[in-house]
Amino acid sequence: MKRIQKIMTTVATACLMVGNVLAQEPINGLTIIENVYNRAQPQDQQGVLTMSLINSRNEERVREIRQFIKDDQTVKKKIMFFLSPADVRNTSFMNWSYSEDGREDDQWIYLPALKRTKRISSEGKSDYFMGSDFTYDDLGDRRPAEDVHKLVREESINGIACYVVESTPRDDEYMYSKTITWIDKEKWIGVKKEFYDEDGHHLKTLTVTESKKIGNYWMITHSEMHNLQKSHRTRMLLKDITVDQGISDSQFSERMMMRGL
Amino acid sequence: MKYIVIFLLCAFVYTQAQPNISGMVRNYTALRLQDDPEFAMLQNTFRLDFEKKSGKGAFVTNLYAYQYGTDVVPEIRIKQLFADVYFNSLDFRLGRQQIIWGKADGVFITDVVSPKDLREFLLPDFTEIREGIDALNTSVYAGNHTFSLVLSPAFRPTTQPEDGSIWKPEMDLPVNTVRIDTTRQDVPLKLSNSEAFFRWSAMLSAVDFEIVGAWMWDDEPALHLNKLGHPTSSGFVLDSLVISPEYHRLAMGGGAFSTTLKGLVLKGEAGYYYGKMFRTSDPNYSDGIVEGNYFHYMAGVSYTLAGIDLHGQFIQKIILDHDDFFLDEQYQNMITVLIHKSVLRETLHLDLFSYIGLNDADALIRPTVAYDISDGLKATLGANIFLGDSGYFGQFDDNDMVYVKLSYSF
Known part of the structure; x- marks a missing residue:
């Protein structure tokens, strides 16, 4: 009996030691990205999104959208109503995105000129949203498992301590060859992201200029995407x-x- | 007087409700390509939209003022003027309204509620081709399903091109002496002459579908013939013809769907029409009209390849119980193709839309280049090229044109 107790004590001690070793293991890229992906999110939210499209001559075009989002963990539904400019007013766009792996989003658009709702394909993730520098994929929640993540360093940006994670897509056909993301260690939100094109050249940089705590959730309220190759930018402001x-x-x-x- | 009433109505609406006001100003100039080119269109358009909405209801008007050529007085058309009342799972819409059904683009299969304005053939924007109808539209909602019943007490037919218009189809008549008798074409404003339309639609993850039914008037009149002549030893000699346009009842049942599959958008639409009046040369039908049924359907696919949107549709109309006396062919086949690309951050839009008639090898080719000069200000350069010698499009082979549109939305 004493022998059995001794064995069990030894096994338990070994397990504790292994656990301690694991707990002390430095955080890795995948864990960081999963922490960002799994950060607490509201069940629903609404707000007004203002997109300013700025060209290389600093000329600006503004699009304003009111959006509603609801996420019940299995399906995330988003509906957007275009408020301006005048020629797209009353256009609406709806997206249902599923947590189920491999299941495509469902998307519809309502065009007031046609006075009917049309189902559209969600395959065009690399298309730019309303002529901005954000692709549909940039605006969505990319699943951590779709990339290989590597923690490349830790550094501070504007006094914010960040993890710097390089993410390489598992799908060779993906529009970016890699992305590098600076993640706030405290809030688990990205503060900067660099996008590299299929040839490995730096294409765009996303800079988060303001994030706010709304209720219990950290949310990005001001950001800017700069296309370095075409010298144009898109500022995105989320309010109300x-x-x-x-x-x-x-x-x-x-x-x-x-x-x- | 009419304009004063409309002005006062607008002023009243603005002062009482302080609605959202938007609209559009547009110049449309088209040049018909022929040996001595002439202006096929000199049109200035002013659209004014009033909208007042709340969680309980809405009031909406869409007024169009078209000024043509050197005309001083514009033509005013009220496309929509309705009030909405919203309940939890029930909406009522009462007044003049445009109602668009179906999944097909550029063709009308189950899209039978709103009549069309065909005075300029199929060339205007589709929102302007559709006329409003005066109706009570009741919609009941259950989850992602919608059940709509539209009751229209006043029949409003499709507006046909006027005599002398370059869009007036030529009729192949056996005599030169023809009189049009319009006494039979009125549909009195009676309850028994109402139209009813029903639609069950659903927007689901796997598929969107709609099932529709209609008890309506055919928007296009049947042209009843009265042949006047005298008997001779060699037979009846035709002296003149009296054509009497007359609208007839028509029933329709059908449906439509759209779904996605690996980046493709697949869609279909079909309608069965019961009680259509067809033209016939059968001597047993002295007025040249025979009643029959037909089936009309569309199968379509859309795909985006290298940023270029590609859309194709095949449309077929099949006349049932057809015989050799019918003036229309039993099978009428057509395809449509739309190629679209937007560049320069979606400020330059390139489109090529084509109707291709397979029976007569005719076509309408519509290339356009549109540029957003600034937000709301758009310039469009386009062409309408008719190919073929006969058929629905080929009959207008002399009407090839190029056009410029400049519009400002506010």
């Missing part, structure tokens, strides 16, 4: 944000797309 207001499922429907705001 409310979270966890209990937005009804019926908000994400053909009825609302057609009715508008």
Whole structure:
């Protein structure tokens, strides 16, 4: 009996030692990206998104969108109503994104000129959203498993201590050959991201200029995407944000797309 | 007087409701390509939209003022003027409204509610081709399903090109002496002459679909013939013809769907029409009209390749119980192709839309280049090229044109 107790004590001690060793192991790239991906998010949110498209001559075009988002962990629904410019006013766009691996998003657009809702393909992730420097993929939540992540260093940006993670896509056909992200160690949000094109050249840099705590959640409110190869930029400003207001499922429907705001 | 009433209405709406006001100003100049080119269109358009919305309802108007050539007085058209009332799972819309059904682009299969303005053939923007109808539109919502019932007490037919218009189809008549008798073409404003349309639509993850039904008037009149002549020893000799346009009841049932598959958008639409009046040369039908049924369907696909949007549709119309006397062919086949590309951060839009008639080897080719000069200000350069000698598009082979549109939205 004493022999059995001794063996069990030895095994338990060994397990504790292994656990301690694991706990002390430095954090890796995948864990960092998963922490960002799994950061607490509101069940629903709404706000007004202003996109300023600035060309190489510093001429500016402004698009304003009111968006509603609801996430029940299995499906994330987003509906956007275009407020300006005048020629796209009352256009709406809806996206249903699924947590299930491999399942494509469902997307619809309502064009007031056609007065009907059209289903569109969600395959065009590399298309630029409304002529901005953000692709549809840039605006979505890319799953950590889609890339290989490597922690390359730790450094501070504007006094913010960051992890710097290089992410290389598993899919060779992906539009970027790699991205490098600076992640705030405290808030688990990205503060800067560099995008490299298929030839490995630096294409774009995303800089987060402001993030705010709305309710219990850290959210990016000001950001700018700079396309270095074409010398144009897109500033994105999110305002009038409310979270966890209990937005009804019926908000994400053909009825609302057609009715508008 | 009409303009004063509309002005006062606009002023009243603005002062009472302080609605959102938007609109568009546009110049449209088209040059018909022929030996001595002439202006096919000199049009200035002013669109004014009033919108007042709340969680309980809405009030919407879309007014169009078209000024043509050297005309001083513009033509005013009210495309929409309606009020909405919203409940939890129920909406009512009462008034003049444009209602668009179906999944097909550029063709009308189950899209039968709003009549069309075909005075300029199929060339205007589609929102301007559709006329509003005066109706009560009731919609009930259950999850992602919508059930709509549209009741329209006043039949409003498709507006046809006027006599002398370059878009008036030529009729192949056996005599030169023809009189048009319009006494039969009115549909009195009676309850029994109402139209009813039903639609069940759903927007689901796997598929969007709609099932529709209609008890309506055919938007296009049947042209009943009265042949006047005298008997001779060699038979009946035709002296003159009286054509009596008359609208007839038509029933339709059908449906449409769209879904995605590996980057493709697949869609289909079909309608079965019961009680259509067809033209016939059968001597047993002295007025040249025979009643029949037909089936009309579309199969389409869309795909984006290297940033270029590609859309194709095949459309077929099949007349059932067809015989050799029918003036229309039993199978009428057409395809449409749309190629679209936006460049320069979506400020330059390149489009090529084509209707291709397979029966008569005719086509309408519509290339356009549109540039967003600034937000709301857009310049469009385009052409309408008709190919073929006969057929729905080939009959307008002399109407090839280039055009410029400059529009400002506010």
